[in-house]
Amino acid sequence: MNNYPHTNRILVALDCIVFGFDGEEIKLLLIKRNFEPEKGKWSLMGGFLESHEDLEVAANRILYDLTGLKDIYFEEIQTFGKVDRDPVERTLSVCFFALINIHAHDQDSAKAQNAYWINLKNRPELIFDHNQMVTIALERLRYKAALHPIGFELLPEKFTIPQLQKLYEAIYGNPLDRRNFSRKILSTGLLIDTGEKNENSATKKAILYQLDKEKYQKQFNAFHYFISEAMR
Amino acid sequence: MNNYPHTNRILVALDCIVFGFDGEEIKLLLIKRNFEPEKGKWSLMGGFLESHEDLEVAANRILYDLTGLKDIYFEEIQTFGKVDRDPVERTLSVCFFALINIHAHDQDSAKAQNAYWINLKNRPELIFDHNQMVTIALERLRYKAALHPIGFELLPEKFTIPQLQKLYEAIYGNPLDRRNFSRKILSTGLLIDTGEKNENSATKKAILYQLDKEKYQKQFNAFHYFISEAMR
DNA sequence: CCAAAAGTGTTGAGCTTACACCCATGT
DNA sequence: ACATGGGTGTAAGCTCAACACTTTTGG
Numbered sequence: 001m002n003n004y005p006h007t008n009r010i011l012v013a014l015d016c017i018v019f020g021f022d023g024e025e026i027k028l029l030l031i032k033r034n035f036e037p038e039k040g041k042w043s044l045m046g047g048f049l050e051s052h053e054d055l056e057v058a059a060n061r062i063l064y065d066l067t068g069l070k071d072i073y074f075e076e077i078q079t080f081g082k083v084d085r086d087p088v089e090r091t092l093s094v095c096f097f098a099l100i101n102i103h104a105h106d107q108d109s110a111k112a113q114n115a116y117w118i119n120l121k122n123r124p125e126l127i128f129d130h131n132q133m134v135t136i137a138l139e140r141l142r143y144k145a146a147l148h149p150i151g152f153e154l155l156p157e158k159f160t161i162p163q164l165q166k167l168y169e170a171i172y173g174n175p176l177d178r179r180n181f182s183r184k185i186l187s188t189g190l191l192i193d194t195g196e197k198n199e200n201s202a203t204k205k206a207i208l209y210q211l212d213k214e215k216y217q218k219q220f221n222a223f224h225y226f227i228s229e230a231m232r
Numbered sequence: 233m234n235n236y237p238h239t240n241r242i243l244v245a246l247d248c249i250v251f252g253f254d255g256e257e258i259k260l261l262l263i264k265r266n267f268e269p270e271k272g273k274w275s276l277m278g279g280f281l282e283s284h285e286d287l288e289v290a291a292n293r294i295l296y297d298l299t300g301l302k303d304i305y306f307e308e309i310q311t312f313g314k315v316d317r318d319p320v321e322r323t324l325s326v327c328f329f330a331l332i333n334i335h336a337h338d339q340d341s342a343k344a345q346n347a348y349w350i351n352l353k354n355r356p357e358l359i360f361d362h363n364q365m366v367t368i369a370l371e372r373l374r375y376k377a378a379l380h381p382i383g384f385e386l387l388p389e390k391f392t393i394p395q396l397q398k399l400y401e402a403i404y405g406n407p408l409d410r411r412n413f414s415r416k417i418l419s420t421g422l423l424i425d426t427g428e429k430n431e432n433s434a435t436k437k438a439i440l441y442q443l444d445k446e447k448y449q450k451q452f453n454a455f456h457y458f459i460s461e462a463m464r
Numbered sequence: 465c466c467a468a469a470a471g472t473g474t475t476g477a478g479c480t481t482a483c484a485c486c487c488a489t490g491t
Numbered sequence: 492a493c494a495t496g497g498g499t500g501t502a503a504g505c506t507c508a509a510c511a512c513t514t515t516t517g518g
Binding site for chain 1: 234235236238240241242243244280281282283284285286287288290308310311312313314315320321322323324326379
């Protein structure tokens with residue numbers, strides 16, 4: 001194979017913002033670094049792009065190492081390319097965010113990476129430009145969740161409408177009207193009543209729904225399902 | 233400066249989809265390659281990221297070389313990273329789209345790059361994965377223009393509402409109702425009546441407006457100004 | 465039988481749509 | 492005066508937001 005007569009080959013990293021939801025708060029899966037540089041500080045999960053692997057494959061690899069999960073929902077946010085963003089060596093970072101069901105992930109994988117779930121609100125300072133990455137990722141999550149039905153990715157397979165509402169309230173930091181929310185979600189036709197109820201309740205047990213995956217695929221790009229009071 | 237003990241440094245390119253509007257059709261600024269590889273075929277405008285320059289600086293440089301313009305509206309779409317996307321050597325491509333006023337750009341710059349304005353609809357086959365890039369760029373343009381007031385970037389400083397409408401009709405390939413469109417646009421408060429009229433008209437001369445740049449900045453992220461009949 | 469959470473109904477306001485009429489201009 | 496395109500008005504239908512009542516459950 002010939003090469004281009006060009007000498008500026010650059011190290012390429014991938015960094016991933018992993019969002020989770022514990023029923024009350026949005027959480028981030030963050031790494032406490034036990035390696036240099038910046039050992040002891042907090043960072044996003046990342047890794048280098050290998051020369052033999054597609055970018056998308058690398059993203060899946062990094063997510064798998066961190067969570068033990070495959071087929072995670074993720075999307076690219078942006079590529080960060082300031083010359084001095086990494087003090088060791090110039091490194092481009094292709095930045096992704098991922099949404100996972102916090103209870104489905106493999107805790108051993110996380111521990112092996114020295115990763116912990118941290119409340120988004122109380123997150124520590126991160127290294128390099130990772131703070132900015134998280135800020136942009138959160139904006140994108142809010143943007144996307146207002147227009148497309150991606151919230152489900154953060155919940156278990158079977159979930160109740162009140163759980164979904166709490167998720168949206170956590171994403172936007174706003175209370176939502178229970179009655180309007182329920183009507184809006186059901187009107188999308190994306191939810192299937194499983195016939196089961198949430199047994200972990202001290203009061204009236206809520207209906208457990210699951211996603212109609214076929215409709216979900218079809219309707220994903222039909223906009224503004226979820227634009228709502230949350231966006232004011 | 234130390235380096236990471238890691239050998240996979242990769243060539244990084246930038247490719248840019250430049251959209252223009254001639255009053256009737258959406259156009260692309262494409263390069264007829266007079267260099268190898270794929271000499272004689274059509275491609276997007278691109279270039280390599282230099283080791284001393286920020287990614288954003290490189291994008292501006294490439295756009296300037298092509299159009300002679302600075303401060304162009306552009307945004308990153310996605311980074312393309314299939315291992316074999318470039319047959320010469322593995323090359324990552326950070327892909328952008330840009331919107332320019334087709335009449336403001338410097339024709340000499342374009343000629344120097346062997347670039348031509350081509351109707352989006354009749355575009356030729358492009359090299360590598362550039363066809364896919366254009367497809368995704370167009371989706372993003374449609375998405376973004378439905379939610380944010382970016383159409384103005386494709387028009388001259390002073391423009392009429394019928395011109396703006398033709399632009400939106402070209403973007404979505406749908407006719408729009410003249411009266412509703414006008415009301416919707418004016419209700420945003422983004423347009424300032426210049427007091428002038430379009431003299432190039434054989435019939436009633438339309439009012440020339442210009443963008444209220446201050447409101448434009450403020451309202452840019454207040455969603456769904458332009459969601460409309462076009463999206464059906 | 466009471467508190468707490470879940471499910472459902474209604475109404476008014478505001479926006480969107482569909483459609484009609486009038487005005488300005490050049491030939 | 493007439494054809495062409497630009498500007499403005501209006502009424503019906505629909506969606507959204509605000510609010511109230513009933514049901515289920517455990518203690």
